[in-house]
Amino acid sequence: MRYLASILVLCFAFGVLAQEKKKAPPKMVFPAKTGDVTFNHDAHSKRVKDDCNVCHDKLWPQAKGDLKFKAGMHKPAEAKKTSCGFCHHPGGQSFESKGNCTRCHVKGAAKKG
Numbered sequence: 784m785r786y787l788a789s790i791l792v793l794c795f796a797f798g799v800l801a802q803e804k805k806k807a808p809p810k811m812v813f814p815a816k817t818g819d820v821t822f823n824h825d826a827h828s829k830r831v832k833d834d835c836n837v838c839h840d841k842l843w844p845q846a847k848g849d850l851k852f853k854a855g856m857h858k859p860a861e862a863k864k865t866s867c868g869f870c871h872h873p874g875g876q877s878f879e880s881k882g883n884c885t886r887c888h889v890k891g892a893a894k895k896g
Contacts, residue, residue: 856880
């Protein structure tokens, strides 16, 4: 009986550990010809009350770390409400990309904050 109880406790503990959220990096830097983009993951997470499902996995697969959007990042993303355009579009939850290039793209050193 002790053996069975021990197995159940271990299975429960493993299940709890397996379901723990992976710790995301606080910031990610994406190189771009127009200036590197520093994505402040912590700040964006706070804006959605730490609900990872707002962005993952419908906008980005977790743990990939590569946007791979290049030219399709701005107008197409805003029109389709994909990637950054999900929130960053005219009338969206945050500023649109048009006219706001330097809010994300920084030439030289990575953007702070």
